[in-house]
Amino acid sequence: MQVQIALQGNCSPLAGLCYIYSPVYMFAEIIIPLALPKNYTWEVPAAFAEKLQVGCRVEVNLGKNKKYAGVVKRLHNEAPSAFDPKEILSILDEAPVVQPWQLQFWSWLADYYMCSEGEVMAAALPAHFKLSSETVIIFNEEYGDDFSNLDNEEYLVAEALHIKHELNITEVQQILDASHVYPVVNKLIGKKVCFVWEALKQTYTPKKESFVVLNPEYSNEAKLSDLLNNWSRAPKQMELLLSYLHLMRTEGEVIKASLLKKSGATDVQLKGLVEKDILRVEKRHIDRLHYLPKDVTIDFQFSAAQQEAYEGVKKGLEQKNVCLLHGVTSSGKTHIYIKLMEEYIRLGKQVLYMLPEIALTSQIIRRLQKHFGGYIGIYHSKFSQNERVEIWNKVKSGEMKIVLGARSSLFLPFQNLGFILCDEEHDSSYKQQDPAPRYNGRDAAIYMASLLQAKVLLGSATPSLESYHNAKADKYGLVELMERYGEVHMPAIEMVDTRMVARQDGGKVMISPQLLEGIKETVARGKQAILFQNRRGYTPYQVCATCGWIAQCKHCDVSLTFHKYSNKLKCHYCGNIYPPAHTCGACGSDKLLQKNFGTEKIEEVLDKELADARIGRMDLDTVRNKNAHDVLIQQFEQKKLDVLVGTQMVVKGLDFENVDLVGILDADGLLHFAEFRVNERAFQLMEQVSGRAGRRDSNGRVMIQTSNPTHPVLQFVAHHDYTGMYAEEIEKRRMFGYPPYTRIIKVTFRHKERDVVTEAAHRFAEALHFSYGSYMVGPAEPVINRVRNMYLMELLLKLPRDGHTINRCKEDIQKHTAVLHAEKRFRNVLVIPDVDAI
Ligand SMILES: Nc1ncnc2c1ncn2[C@@H]1O[C@H](COP(=O)(O)OP(=O)(O)OP(=O)(O)O)[C@@H](O)[C@H]1O
Numbered sequence: 001m002q003v004q005i006a007l008q009g010n011c012s013p014l015a016g017l018c019y020i021y022s023p024v025y026m027f028a029e030i031i032i033p034l035a036l037p038k039n040y041t042w043e044v045p046a047a048f049a050e051k052l053q054v055g056c057r058v059e060v061n062l063g064k065n066k067k068y069a070g071v072v073k074r075l076h077n078e079a080p081s082a083f084d085p086k087e088i089l090s091i092l093d094e095a096p097v098v099q100p101w102q103l104q105f106w107s108w109l110a111d112y113y114m115c116s117e118g119e120v121m122a123a124a125l126p127a128h129f130k131l132s133s134e135t136v137i138i139f140n141e142e143y144g145d146d147f148s149n150l151d152n153e154e155y156l157v158a159e160a161l162h163i164k165h166e167l168n169i170t171e172v173q174q175i176l177d178a179s180h181v182y183p184v185v186n187k188l189i190g191k192k193v194c195f196v197w198e199a200l201k202q203t204y205t206p207k208k209e210s211f212v213v214l215n216p217e218y219s220n221e222a223k224l225s226d227l228l229n230n231w232s233r234a235p236k237q238m239e240l241l242l243s244y245l246h247l248m249r250t251e252g253e254v255i256k257a258s259l260l261k262k263s264g265a266t267d268v269q270l271k272g273l274v275e276k277d278i279l280r281v282e283k284r285h286i287d288r289l290h291y292l293p294k295d296v297t298i299d300f301q302f303s304a305a306q307q308e309a310y311e312g313v314k315k316g317l318e319q320k321n322v323c324l325l326h327g328v329t330s331s332g333k334t335h336i337y338i339k340l341m342e343e344y345i346r347l348g349k350q351v352l353y354m355l356p357e358i359a360l361t362s363q364i365i366r367r368l369q370k371h372f373g374g375y376i377g378i379y380h381s382k383f384s385q386n387e388r389v390e391i392w393n394k395v396k397s398g399e400m401k402i403v404l405g406a407r408s409s410l411f412l413p414f415q416n417l418g419f420i421l422c423d424e425e426h427d428s429s430y431k432q433q434d435p436a437p438r439y440n441g442r443d444a445a446i447y448m449a450s451l452l453q454a455k456v457l458l459g460s461a462t463p464s465l466e467s468y469h470n471a472k473a474d475k476y477g478l479v480e481l482m483e484r485y486g487e488v489h490m491p492a493i494e495m496v497d498t499r500m501v502a503r504q505d506g507g508k509v510m511i512s513p514q515l516l517e518g519i520k521e522t523v524a525r526g527k528q529a530i531l532f533q534n535r536r537g538y539t540p541y542q543v544c545a546t547c548g549w550i551a552q553c554k555h556c557d558v559s560l561t562f563h564k565y566s567n568k569l570k571c572h573y574c575g576n577i578y579p580p581a582h583t584c585g586a587c588g589s590d591k592l593l594q595k596n597f598g599t600e601k602i603e604e605v606l607d608k609e610l611a612d613a614r615i616g617r618m619d620l621d622t623v624r625n626k627n628a629h630d631v632l633i634q635q636f637e638q639k640k641l642d643v644l645v646g647t648q649m650v651v652k653g654l655d656f657e658n659v660d661l662v663g664i665l666d667a668d669g670l671l672h673f674a675e676f677r678v679n680e681r682a683f684q685l686m687e688q689v690s691g692r693a694g695r696r697d698s699n700g701r702v703m704i705q706t707s708n709p710t711h712p713v714l715q716f717v718a719h720h721d722y723t724g725m726y727a728e729e730i731e732k733r734r735m736f737g738y739p740p741y742t743r744i745i746k747v748t749f750r751h752k753e754r755d756v757v758t759e760a761a762h763r764f765a766e767a768l769h770f771s772y773g774s775y776m777v778g779p780a781e782p783v784i785n786r787v788r789n790m791y792l793m794e795l796l797l798k799l800p801r802d803g804h805t806i807n808r809c810k811e812d813i814q815k816h817t818a819v820l821h822a823e824k825r826f827r828n829v830l831v832i833p834d835v836d837a838i
């Protein structure tokens, strides 16, 4: 190994021993955003040697003529023996975009979740940072056409973009008559002249809304009354101004459309006030919040129980790196979080507030905004890239103190992270399913916090068995808050035995008379109800009454759901859409029975039964567009809806003050899964949805429809008995060797031929049998054995929790995947390991 030493600084040799030596590296290990088996090495040209730093992006050739922007992981002088490395083409960043701790985090994710660092990089970086030969750049219309601060090359590309709107990399190469153009493209992106187009990704365009604000001059009460008292002409404008002031006081902010509607004024009248510079109209992104003042206000008092829990958490976090706050629904956990967050920001630290799903951010952000104003930002995968890069940069500069986000916010370049809050920690949406890295945001957060010496608080009303087990085993601190805030009782649970309900058509009971009565009575009192059914659409399957045929997807082994509103049959697995079936696909009979029921049907029935009530529906179909979700929640909050029917989306963490009744329509459907987590899941779902009832006064009531009211899980729900559920389930996990007593790796095999995939899975399992036979379950076909024309097989490994065995097994899985792929017949079988599969 040869190390070159370069001289730096301009000391004269005569000055004696004042040389500053810094090694110059000749090679770089670079991460490319692809699923490559390992990272490769490139040569560092002498001209770059002094500039290049770990964490910078560089332009490199991979294969004959593919180019990528890769991230330098390591600089070294170990010449690869097997091949002659190519040279790095250019350096894209003057300073690292990825920090050392992030590289370490990526590397851990790749090892732990069995994927490549390239796949982690692809997930971690916003598209702007990922250039490749396929990259298409789009002109940013907001930039305008003033190109005066661009250099010659930048100007040429910008001009072409201005005319053509988009260019691919080859076109940029032609324009500049140069082969490596990434540095120019990169600078144009940095100057916001263009952005990278992301294929196949539906990007969320933040909604812009016109807000009306008062000229700050009139925030002075004296000036304002002066203005009002000396009003001479235009009485309509005066009325409008008064409406504005009223709205401002009651709602905190005034949206132009609602001001005009509420005041009955016209646009012209508003313009009049704007021309006088009394009011101003501003377009703002609803989510971006950058207009808010940066200050922290804590204006609440804890209850005694909250105070105790809060002190408990602080103590817990002094002793341990992770603490679990188990607080029943509506116990006021959010206020405890807020107080803790405040302390970390006062110490100059950054805070990450994680939620399992983007959908949840809309209500919580409004709550947090009240306390943290402009210090807080949202980050998630549905944001446009420009916004993501904006937040990325603000987090990096330390300007952004609090980030609210889903799991991908773990990838942000925090400078000084002190605290991660993982809300609804039990939620399985924390786990990424596809593509790799298949990481669990909660677990990854705990690892990441350990890298940064940050603390983690896990919060839930229904902790995961894993976390509660860790807390009980003293690995985490544990704080329990067992009463609701404001002397409110836990809601009373009533079981409706569906076997006692007379049915007309022999089908499943949808809304029993008891429940219907309950809803009517609730609505009549001006209160609201939530109905929960975990299936969307109208009817989940159609069966032929004559021969038993079921309408199925052509590409998947699943029944099709009828959606009445769109009059289509839909496959909920691959998304394919079919015309509705009127006759049986096998015998031609026209006697098709609609079995079971989804949210659409419930909504329809309620519309008929409660003619005067306003019914809303919240499921994937109604909230496709992200703003729709926010709108629905706000409508319900503002009592513009009486009943909200929904899937698990209505379950999570939402805080509504006026809900008295919650109905769980088909508890049986939640309990009938052949899956070891079924009881835990069902309990969590029901306890959470029940928790939406009676959050302000003690009339909360929950009705659960079931044909098996004595089912142990239902009994635990009836008594809000988390610890009872925990004790029973954890014992089963121990007996049968499931997590948290073991660590699970699920290996899924996919191929378009059933024989091939079956054989491959068996071959693979045989190879592992000698070492891991006693830990193996399967291989077997999953309940749904074909999705998107691919047949599936699964093999489950329940490994003892010792690092040595687990690492050896991961290596063996990789090794035998390679062995399998070496055989021609199995070359195209996809082998997908999923560590800690959920
Ligand atoms: N100290 C407090 N002062 C004023 N209001 C409070 C206080 N603590 C809680 N509340 C109110 O009580 C309600 C319930 O609190 P919160 O939503 O934080 O419960 P939670 O524990 O997060 O429940 P869940 O797990 O069901 O989401 C909220 O409307 C909240 O504003």
Ligand SMILES: [Zn+2]
Binding pocket: 553, 554, 555, 556, 571, 572, 573, 574, 575, 576, 788
């Ligand atoms: Zn399908």
